[in-house]
Amino acid sequence: MPGNFVLVLPLQFTLARGVVISDSDVTPLDDGTIRAEITEELRHLLFVIDSNSNMKVYSPGVSPVSAHLERAANGGVQITYSQNVDSQAGTVSITFEGTLFKEQFTVHYEQYYNPSAFINANASDVVVTFNARIRWITASEIPAAPRNGSYHFGADGAIVLTWQTGQHAVAYEVYRQISDVDQQFQLLATVKGTSYTDSSSLARQNLHSMKGITYAIFSVGPTGVENPGAIVVAIPGQASQG
Known part of the structure; x- marks a missing residue:
């Protein structure tokens, strides 16, 4: 059975x-847009195996999912999982089927988006297949998650996020999801400190939307591995405020 790994x-x-x-x-x-967006989504996947040879797959902003492992005909390992990611923007249904042989991974990946009835968006269906190398990692390469996330508004109305450090973290990746705009969390920036200011016009325009804005902050270790756990900072929208 494989160990812990990330895509290269x-x-x-x-x-x-x-x-x-x-x-x-x-x-x-x-197809160029599809390649770019799928690469951005999958580059953060973390495959973790436990002492009982059970695998979980972690991706930013969502709960980990258990993967099914099976010996492949070529001597490699088949890794498959299905996942539904629900948010106020709708549901993203994911099917992942991969064959890992040594350090080569061949993957078939499908993603279907079904928008919420409360937002103005269309459904979409994306299918990709790709080959990738993988990099084995140890548990010690995964930094501790950041802690105690909070927000306040700057003098100019910008959203200021702050958090406490995660042990062994050398940087933090900040994601944002605006439910009226995004299907999933979008990477905003990678920062070395423990704060980030979102002064974008998109955030300002949607700050008082019905569903609000959600941020997720992840630790990055010295070898570039991202902790699968995040702190989530939610700014409630008008719907939550009654």
Whole structure:
């Protein structure tokens, strides 16, 4: 059975196709955009095996999912999992099927987005296949998660996030999800300190939206491995405030 590992970029895509589905039409997505967005999502995946040879897969902003492991015909290991990620923006359904042989990973990945009835968005379906190298990591390479996240507003109305350090962390990755805009968390920045100021026009425009804004902050260790646990800082929207 494999140990802990992460994907090594770049992903070598052999297929990238997708469509946006509206009530009246099906529109193809640009394959270059698909490659870029899927790379951004999957580059943070962390595959962790425990002492009982059970594997969990971690990705930013969502709970870990258990993967099914099975010996492949070529002597490698098949790694498969399904995951539904629910948010106020809707549901993202993910199917991951990969075959790991030594340090080479061949993956078929599908992602279907079903928007919430409360936002103005269309469904989408994306399918990719790719090959990637993997890098084995030890448990000591995973830094502790940051603690005690909070926010306040700056004098200019910007959103200021602060948190306490995670042991062995050398940097922090800050993600944001605006439910009326984003299907999933989006990476904003990588910072070395324990604060981040979001002064973007998009944040200002959606600060008083019905569903608010959610941030997730992850620790990054000295070898570039991201802790799968995050602190979440939620700024409630008008719907939460009654």
